[in-house]
Amino acid sequence: MSANRPAAVVVLAAGEGTRMKSKTPKVLHEICGRSLVGHVVSAARELDPEHLVVVVGHASEQVKGHLTETYAGTRTAFQAEQNGTGHAVRMALEELGQGIDGTVVVVCGDTPLLSGETLTALASTHSADGNAVTVLTAEVPDSTGYGRIVRDGTGAVTGIVEHKDATDEQRAIREINSGVFAFDGQLLADALGKVRTDNSQGEEYLTDVLGILREAGHRVGASVAGDHREILGINNRVQLAEARRLLNERLLERAMLAGVTVVDPGSVLIDVTATFEPDAVIHPGTQLLGATHLAEGAEVGPNSRLRDTVVGRGARVDNTVADSAEIGESASVGPYAYLRPGTRLGTKAKAGTYVEMKNATIGEGTKVPHLSYVGDATIGEYSNIGAASVFVNYDGEAKHHTTIGSHCKTGSDNMFVAPVTVGDGAYTAAGSVITKDVPAGSLAVARGQQRNIEGWVARKRPGSAAAQAAAAATEQVADGN
Numbered sequence: 026m027s028a029n030r031p032a033a034v035v036v037l038a039a040g041e042g043t044r045m046k047s048k049t050p051k052v053l054h055e056i057c058g059r060s061l062v063g064h065v066v067s068a069a070r071e072l073d074p075e076h077l078v079v080v081v082g083h084a085s086e087q088v089k090g091h092l093t094e095t096y097a098g099t100r101t102a103f104q105a106e107q108n109g110t111g112h113a114v115r116m117a118l119e120e121l122g123q124g125i126d127g128t129v130v131v132v133c134g135d136t137p138l139l140s141g142e143t144l145t146a147l148a149s150t151h152s153a154d155g156n157a158v159t160v161l162t163a164e165v166p167d168s169t170g171y172g173r174i175v176r177d178g179t180g181a182v183t184g185i186v187e188h189k190d191a192t193d194e195q196r197a198i199r200e201i202n203s204g205v206f207a208f209d210g211q212l213l214a215d216a217l218g219k220v221r222t223d224n225s226q227g228e229e230y231l232t233d234v235l236g237i238l239r240e241a242g243h244r245v246g247a248s249v250a251g252d253h254r255e256i257l258g259i260n261n262r263v264q265l266a267e268a269r270r271l272l273n274e275r276l277l278e279r280a281m282l283a284g285v286t287v288v289d290p291g292s293v294l295i296d297v298t299a300t301f302e303p304d305a306v307i308h309p310g311t312q313l314l315g316a317t318h319l320a321e322g323a324e325v326g327p328n329s330r331l332r333d334t335v336v337g338r339g340a341r342v343d344n345t346v347a348d349s350a351e352i353g354e355s356a357s358v359g360p361y362a363y364l365r366p367g368t369r370l371g372t373k374a375k376a377g378t379y380v381e382m383k384n385a386t387i388g389e390g391t392k393v394p395h396l397s398y399v400g401d402a403t404i405g406e407y408s409n410i411g412a413a414s415v416f417v418n419y420d421g422e423a424k425h426h427t428t429i430g431s432h433c434k435t436g437s438d439n440m441f442v443a444p445v446t447v448g449d450g451a452y453t454a455a456g457s458v459i460t461k462d463v464p465a466g467s468l469a470v471a472r473g474q475q476r477n478i479e480g481w482v483a484r485k486r487p488g489s490a491a492a493q494a495a496a497a498a499t500e501q502v503a504d505g506n
Contacts, residue, residue: 029148032076032127032210034069035117038062038134039082039104044261050084051259052134053091056269057276058296058314061259062088064137064272066096067297071141072130072148076121079134080104080113109228110204111220118214125210128152131231132205135259137268138275139205143250150248151207157243158213158235160185161205163253171201172232174247182245185232200249203256206231207248212238272297280307285319288326302338320354334364337372350382353389371406385416388431400424401443405431411455412437430465 042051052062059067062079069077081088082104092099102120104113114131128151130144143161151159160182162174172185173195185202186195216234224230239245250256259265276297277290284303287293292309298316305319308326315333319325323336327344334347337354344360350368352358357375367384370376374387377394385399388406393399397410401418404410408429416427417440425443429435433447436455447453448465457471482492 029072029145029152030127031072031074031130031148031207032125033117033121034072034074034077034130034132034144035114036062036065036069036077036079036132036134037110037113038065038088039080039085039107039113040135041083041107042135042260045265046262050088052088053084054259054265056137056265057272057294058298059137060091060095061137062092062134063095064297065132065134065139066092066099068139068141068144069130069132072144074130075127076100076125078102078117078120080117082107082113109222109226110231111217111229111233114213114231115217115229118217125214127210129208129210129213130206131208133258136203136205136256137259138255138257138272140255143252143255144205146251147205147207147248150246154246155244156207156246157209157238159207159246159248160235161203161207161250161256162200162247163203163250163256164199165201165253166199168196168199168201173198174200174202176200176247180246182235182247183239185235200247202232203250204258205256208234209243212243216241293326305336329359402427402429402441404429405433405449407431408433409435411435411439414439414441417442 038052040051045051045054053060078100079092080102085103089101092101100120102117104116118125128148130148132139147159147161170188172187173191174182175184175186175195177183213234216237219237220229220233222229235245254271257268259268273294276295277287277293280301281287283301285301286306288307289309293307293311295313296315299313300318302319302321304322306324310328311326312330314331317331317333318335320336320338322339325331325336325342329342329345331347333349336342336352337356339355340352342352342358345358345362345364347364349366350364351370353370353372353374355373356370358364361379362376363381364376365383368382369386371387371389373390375392375394376382379396380393381398383400385402387404390407391404393410394412396412397414399416401424402416408431414435418424427441427443427445429447430449430451432450435453436457438456439453440458442458442460445459445462447463450466451463452468453459453463454468454470457469459469459471463469482495486492
């Protein structure tokens with residue numbers, strides 16, 4: 026095992042989080058595509074620990090279900106009563122079995138900005154300095170309300186003093202406790218058995234372990250986080266929004282440094298799972314969620330929301346909502362299009378203005394320019410679907426499929442009543458309701474014959490504006506003759 030590889034990482038996620046004022050457990054609130062505890066678990070996994078255990082308590086079944094579904098292999102320990110952070114860690118060690126040999130890293134489940142890089146630096150410092158415990162600290166602009174880190178002349182940590190107990194000299198210290206620690210596993214287990222509950226809360230405080238170990242002659246050290254904002258914990262919706270903003274800025278900066286153009290970073294939201302290739306362009310008002318991927322030269326926005334959608338090389342997506350769709354190379358979507366799950370646009374295909382598609386495969390070069398619904402359909406290559414077309418896929422009980430071949434031209438205001446097939450190279454007339462298969466190369470006309478009833482307005486709507494206009498037009502024609 027690597028010297029810096031922890032024997033275990035313990036994530037504390039048992040609290041209720043009453044200040045969130047929510048039916049959702051605090052650690053399951055999401056920012057940038059992951060739950061709060063999910064961000065912490067993902068950062069912890071970067072350490073490649075032998076064991077990863079999350080301590081659950083409030084809404085334990087809900088939290089455990091989320092972890093099982095999303096982060097397979099993560100163990101949980103149950104803290105029936107929230108009797109303090111020391112008690113929570115003791116529950117985790119009992120779940121893992123006593124006698125953990127190696128480093129145990131303890132993190133809070135509500136610190137979504139904490140990075141794997143910072144945790145790795147903590148573990149490295151702990152190992153290199155031979156500490157019994159190493160606390161992750163940060164230097165903040167305003168340390169009011171935080172526990173101060175007190176050091177001796179050698180730089181060793183002598184204690185953590187809470188704000189209310191600090192002297193004026195100690196209150197001037199800007200280095201604060203993050204609540205994240207690296208421990209020697211054997212010493213931690215022994216010290217936890219000595220933690221007392223004679224405090225105002227009647228709880229077992231993990232921070233008491235530092236004093237116990239130091240009094241026993243062990244070294245207590247510190248690792249300073251490069252960015253103090255990483256240690257921010259979430260206790261209410263205001264802090265949740267601030268963490269989302271900070272994480273979003275971090276993700277956008279990473280994307281831009283990798284060659285992505287973000288025209289207005291202040292108006293763009295992306296998830297941690299979104300990926301990009303160089304020279305992709307993101308316009309204002311765009312959200313890229315889930316496993317969305319922008320290939321080289323893809324251009325999305327303005328005002329688009331894509332979830333779990335792949336945008337091909339050089340494709341253009343404008344004012345569009347897309348969910349679980351595939352947009353081919355050099356394809357064009359929008360403005361004001363809606364691509365629902367199962368939509369696949371081929372190379373140079375088009376889903377134009379006010380077009381909705383669902384479970385539809387559109388071939389290379391095929392265009393659905395405007396005002397149409399294409400559901401449960403397959404369309405071949407280089408066909409053109411006329412305006413205001415509807416693929417009638419639902420009979421009230423079941424969905425049915427429509428197939429239109431390659432190089433077809435369908436008229437405006439067509440209804441394709443599934444199941445139906447239009448063969449390669451076929452045409453359909455405007456206003457047709459297609460209920461039967463159309464052979465390749467045929468023209469399908471499915472509409473009633475037009476019948477004009479002359480003089481109807483004058484007889485049925487005498488004196489109306491329409492009747493007067495019709496009379497004037499008739500007189501004008503007569504005068505012209």
